[in-house]
Amino acid sequence: MDFFFNPKSVAVVGASQNPFKFGSIIVRNLLTLGYEGRIYPVNPNPEDIAGLKTYTSVAEIPEPVEVVIVAVPSSRSLQVIRDCAQKRVKGVIIISSGFKESGEEGVRLQQLMLDVARSAGIRIIGPNTTGILNPHDKFTSTFVLLREVKKGPVAFIAQTGMFAGMLMEWIFSSESFGISKVAGLGNKCDVDEADALEYLMRDEHTKAIMMYLESIVDGRRFLQAARAATRVKPVLALKSGQTPEGAAAAVSHTGSLANNDAIVSAAFKQAGIIRVDAFQELIDHAKLLAYQPLARGDRLSIVSLSGGAAVMSADAAIKAGFRLTPFPQELLDEVQRLYPPWATFRHPMDIEPLTETVGMQRAFEMTIECAFKNPATDAVLVVTWSPFPEIGFTFGFIKELQARYPGIPVAVTSIGHKEYHEDLFSHLEGMQIPVYPDFNRAIKSLAASRDYARYRGQTLTIFTRCEK
Amino acid sequence: MDFFFNPKSVAVVGASQNPFKFGSIIVRNLLTLGYEGRIYPVNPNPEDIAGLKTYTSVAEIPEPVEVVIVAVPSSRSLQVIRDCAQKRVKGVIIISSGFKESGEEGVRLQQLMLDVARSAGIRIIGPNTTGILNPHDKFTSTFVLLREVKKGPVAFIAQTGMFAGMLMEWIFSSESFGISKVAGLGNKCDVDEADALEYLMRDEHTKAIMMYLESIVDGRRFLQAARAATRVKPVLALKSGQTPEGAAAAVSHTGSLANNDAIVSAAFKQAGIIRVDAFQELIDHAKLLAYQPLARGDRLSIVSLSGGAAVMSADAAIKAGFRLTPFPQELLDEVQRLYPPWATFRHPMDIEPLTETVGMQRAFEMTIECAFKNPATDAVLVVTWSPFPEIGFTFGFIKELQARYPGIPVAVTSIGHKEYHEDLFSHLEGMQIPVYPDFNRAIKSLAASRDYARYRGQTLTIFTRCEK
DSSP, rough: HHHSOOEEEEEETTTOTTTTHHHHHHHHHHHTOOOSEOOOOEEOOOOOOOTTTTTTSSGOSSSSSSSEEEEEEEEHHHHHHHHHHHTTTTTEEEEOSSSGGOHHHHHHHHHHHHHHHHHOOEEEOOOOSSSSEEETTEEEEEOOOSSSEEEEEEEEESOOOHHHHHHHHHHHHHHOOOOEEEETTTTOOEEEEEEHHHHHTTOOOOOEEEEEEOOOHHHHHHHHHHHHHHHSSSSEEEOOOOSHHHHHHHHHHHHOOOOOOOHHHHHHHTTOOOOEEHHHHHHHHHHHHHHHHOOOSEEEEEESHHHHHHHHHHHHHTTTOOOOOOHHHHHHHHTTSSSSSSOOOOOEEOOOHHOOOOOOOHHHHHHHHHHOTTTOOSSEEEEOOOOOTOOOOOOOHHHHHHSTTTTTTEEEEEEEEEHHHHHHHOOOOOOOOEEESSSHHHHHHHHHHHHHHHHHHHOOOOOOOHHH | HHHHHHHEEEEEEEEOOOTSSSHHHHHHHHHTTTSSEEEEESSSSOOOOBOOOBBBBGGGGOOOOOOEESOHHHHHHHHHHHHHHHOOOEEEEEOOOOSGGOHHHHHHHHHHHHHHHHHHHEEEEEESSOOETTTTTTTEESSSSOOOOOOOEEEEEEEEEEEEEHHHHHHHHHHOOOOEEEEEETTOOSSSSHHHHHOOOOOOOEEEEEEEOOOOOOHHHHHHHHHHHHHSOEEEEEEOOOOOHHHHHHHHHHHOOOOHHHHHHHHHHHHOOEESSSSSHHHHHHHHHHHHHOOOOOEEEEEOOHHHHHHHHHHHHHHHHEEEOOOHHHHHHHHHSSOTTTTTOOEEEEEEHHHHHHHHHHHHHHHHHHHHHHOOOSSEEEEEEETTTTTTOOHHHHHHHHSSSSSEEEEEEEOOOOOHHHHHHHHTTTOOOOOOOSHHHHHHHHHHHHHHHHHHHHHHHHHHHHHH
């Protein structure tokens, strides 16, 4: 599979001088990324495209071609695949729509293409997809114009091309973390989610895997691949087609056959896959899992600059299956000495009174240290907001605490002024501490970390037992 | 109650030259807002504060004072209330903490103050709160430094001062809608959520009411007020202290006694209050309810620029209790004629194929019109994203459609590039069309509109029957 992510040379069939054509955008994207292999635009009307020599067919290219990206109407795809077979390319990424998702004729065409490819030993990604994005090796087949691309620890397996594009645009423009690999699979006539998982579990740049699936091609193979993958890194899945209406829409979108949703849920659970309901959750969980250690238990310590937020986040924590970390009296007493007389220091820690006596920075430092020091703490939630623009404070000390008390994940919630939130977001996420605008979301992500750690613990125990 | 929101004159006890003291921020906020009444800073060390003459006590002020804001330590508050009684002020807003929320001594002090106030006919807001913000009449008692303030259709009743500040900062810096009134109630020794509801249901500027509550003082009165309020405008409530841990935290935060959460939920439902779980939901629902007509049924029409989003939003709609609007074949046929041959036009409407033949703008216009034209449509969801920065398109035609087919709410979801999302957000929310970054959130808000309309329909039916 590695040639799909990092080919030595690539032909783009359907590149033209029209800048809105998918083929042209793909060539532009390869140039923007700085792809270091050879690029061969292919077009029946030979034109000079972005300064590159153009060929009328794949067969005509004089040098060897490792991967071919196909962005011409489905009716012309079969001939392209025949050319690829003749040229002995290793893999073909088919962007074009008009196959299995579009009815009987498309199903037939897709099968014909697959037959030609199989007999020539060619692997296919797609059709009906954006295919690959690999910022580390500067390769892509995406037809969504890439404006900015960030390398990072999160991989994404997507079924639908457009959607892979939307999520990438979102992540690259709004998130701090970057992407290791994207595999858009489309109709999945050949390469499927199990192949992608098997590849990404071994990818050294990938610390967490996000998936968007409309169908699962081969349940047994998928489960096997997922079990192997979740043994080494977290896998998050958003699976649509949950309702009959959604499943019907999926048929005409990617030609997906419906899976029984209860079975899907049970299978995900068994394989240690964390199932989510929305893109926001994929991103929320992915950054915590990629950046932070796993929560090894259910005892959450909460530090809050707002009493109201302390109340609400305690509620949210309990509802998400956490317990509030029990605090030994001597730890509380240490801080209580500094509290104003009218307030009591307790857990969840409402630190507003403490800011009145020791200031904002010290109040955060003392109470967050208190949380880390407590041997009963499995995870820490810090809730802050923008009280006065004049009072700045930094959270750099959290990294030092994490080094001193390793294995405790931390998530920060910042509510209030947008500008302040964005400053804090870049300050903290730059240090790989995830920031959320809502404590419900932070707590859900910590819960995902805890559940995954629990699964890993159980699986490892079973494995250790088997090995004895 | 009107004097609390729009007093002719106000004294601020605890104003000083230290710019970080709450009293000083309150005076600054009044000046920033452009409050048109008289402001009397009160401080035992008479200083010139922000160019205003300062008095050593309320009693010393020569003119009549309608409202007094108290921002001095709790130990000094009782004397201030006595001065207020002597001065015959109408209302006192007590910012200070250190009362019922801080233990026995505080409980006693709060009761003493209340006794003095009651016998003098003075109403109290607080203690332990930010109190009032009324952008229309340029009055506030908030101690959170106001940077920007926007007038608008949404009122907020908050229990906790800090939180009222956080949410206001968030709304004013990030949201398009503005605020009609804020009532921060704190410990609620006198004015409570029922008083606030009764006032706001009659407020002409308020189209929707958001509440954050840690406790309900008098269940019966509250229910009565809520039933009356929801008959004329939507009321959204976030009620914390749902778990024993949260309730315990609430005691030390605002001295709130726990309410049985199941009873709270049942009571809210009976009174037509929409209960939410997070601040984000308060805001999401409030803007839809304040901007858009109510969804008079459960038939949702979905137009999506992404096939994947069409699948996922169909799932989300069904799970939220919507049905997909049935489309008569002749309406589908009208559009199908323009589709490329390989794609079928069906509901949910995946319009990506149509953009290939008629362009982005026409594709949106035709399909959204199709949704409005359908007599079976109760609500419309539009899902868009940023495909190419070069292709701009406008949604102005949606307002025209809403005028032609009245009574159908619309919500838009925009996924993808941050810059594009922000452009679309200001374009659409400027026209009072709510925009969400996630279709789950848009659908939840449409569901809140539908549920509230259903409640209103049932209530009105009962009323009509009774009147006959």
